[in-house]
Amino acid sequence: MNVFDIIGPIMVGPSSSHTAGAVKIGYLSNKLMGEKIKTARIYLHGSFLTTGKGHGTDKAIVAGLLGMKPDDDRIPESFKWAQKEGMAFCFEGIELRDAHPNSVKLNLTGVSGRELEILASSVGGGNIKIFQIDGLDANFGGDFPTLIVHNLDQPGLVTKVAAMLSQKSINIATMQLYRSKRGGDAVMVLECDQEISSESIKWLEQLDGIRKVTYLSLEESA
Secondary structure, X not given: OOHHHHHOOOOOOOOHHHHHHHHHHHHHHHHHHOOOEEXXXXXXXXXXXXXXHHHOHHHHHHHHHOOOOOXXXXXXXXXXXXXXXXXXXXXXXXXXXXXOOEEEEEEEEEOOOOEEEEEEEEEEOOEEEEEEEOOEEEEEOOOOOEEEEEEEOOOOHHHHHHHHHXXXXXXXXXXXXXXXXXXXXXXXXXXXXXXXXXXXXXXHHOOOOEEEEEEEOOOOOO
């Protein structure tokens, strides 16, 4: 534990869970999309729904989707910035089974037509967990460059992905494997110690049996 775990994050807003965490969920979703977000359907669950407006959760999520961080002083005016940037958004309530009280479901569409569905929770102290991407389980907090590979559950794909990372001198910090059923849809979630190049991502996308590759880069946009 370090001093920031005790004091909490540097942020704009009254609550580390309802404001800073909400911004981080939006920000990481923006990074996972990898392009400007055109439309966002935002479904609030639990206390995000019942008390979120008073804590600015709605404005915080929109701010994050625009690429703002928790300490950005534009967060209270994020709705106006969204209009300026041409991002349409709407809010609805939702009941998510077995979800943390501070949870949200995001249905996002990028400017290229790329779609992304994310379920995430703010778990306190500005920390978050993304627990589903496009309907399949995941479990990561966005603290490492993270590779999410949606694939068919077939032999050899995990080995190929791991071998590519090894060849690029990329160390795997954690690896999680999920599948809907034997031989069905599967997902790999790999948190890495180094960034992964766009060329490597494109190579993965061409592999037989790979359905979709999503990558969370922690590098700042130019």
